[in-house]
Amino acid sequence: MNQKSHKILIVDDSPADIQLLMENIKHEYAVLVATSGKKSLEIAAKENKPSVILMDIMMPEMDGYETCQHLKKNPETANIPVIFVSAHDTTEEKLSGYEAGGSDYLIKPILPAEVLQKIHIAIKDQETHNALQLEKNIAVETAMAAMSNTGELGIILNFFRQNFTLSSTDDLGRFIVETIDSGYNLDCSIQIRSTLSTGNYGTNEPISPLEKELHFRLKDSGRILEHRRRLILNFGDISVLVKNMPIEDSDNCGRIRDNLSILIEGSESKLREIELRMLHEDERKHGLKQIIRDSNKVLTEIGEKQIENKEKSMQLMDNVLAQLEKSFLGLDLTELQEAELLKIVQNGVNDMQDNFEQGLKIDEKIINTVNHLQKYVN
Helix, strand or coil, X not given: CCHHHCEEEEECCCHHHHHHHHHXXXXXXXXXXXXXXXXXXXXXXXXXXXCEXXXXXXXXXXXXXXXXXXXXXXXXXXXXXXXXXXXXXXXXHHHHHHHHCCCEEEECCCCHHHHHHHHHHHHHHHHXXXXXXXXXXXXXXXHHHHCCCCCHHHHHHHHHHHHCCCCCHHHHHHHHHHHHHHHHCCCEEEEEECCCCEEEEECCCCCCHHHHHHHHHHCCCCCEEEECCEEEXXXXXXXXXXCCCCCCCHHHHHHHHHHHHHHHHXXXXXXXXXXXXXXXXXXXXXXXXXXXXXXXXHHHHHHHHHHHHHHHHHHHHHHHHHHHHHHHHHHCCCHHHHHHHHHHHHHHHHHHHHHHHHHHHHHHHHHHHHXXXXXXXX
């Protein structure tokens, strides 16, 4: 799709700030403008909706956070990514932006390359989200069918039973999401920080940049954090953010919190086991690679030495033949006898040469075998 087909809605009560943003993006995107939160709600609800909204926070009557909340409550505009624009870069500001439903944050003064990159990411993430929606529905149905017991204890037991089959951090992250989504009907996102990489997973993928940053900022803030409907669990290198806890039912909410804590704590142990296995696998591959490198080196040296020995042996045999022919003068042999002796020696030379050729062919087969093994450890 042509980028000009994407409309970007700028919401700001400052004409100067609107002009600055417009100059930075108008060459790549079509631009819409609203000077108030109320006006932006009207524009966003029209049939030809904007692809992304750049939302100023400090506005009279209705600020950016309140405007974003209204957008997210309306099913017609709920999926439009909102990037907040602010002069403040604090965790509190970003938490407020996340609570309001924002997908990212731009800090003033605005850098042209940064605003274009964030718009591009927001559009790409939204397109990916739409494409994954059907797959998500299928995954939920599959996970529901796999649950042998719909009770709370059955969910946890089923999780740990199937936990043994997981072989990668990606498998672990997605299985946690499927269990929380299918077993408890909760929206969540997961961040797993393994020794090799950091993975982000959720019921609504791809995870927004702001949500990823909040995971990272809050990972050292305690094991259990609760903020309105949000529940944050931090166990080792696994963080879980649940977005819609049933706070109206305190007993159910407490049971879910306790069950999820057990589930994530057990998952952290599984993560250590996966990392240890991957480490041993890497060490094994490294050792095998070193053996193959050493073998190639030795075989190359042997091959070179065999060729060198063949050349030396051939030279020696040539010298023997020359000396033998020279000695015939003093041995008083008949021509038939001389020819017979030369034939015997020549046959020996030929046999020796054949033997060398067979040795070189064997070396070639060994080298080919080692090279074949190399492909399986790269």
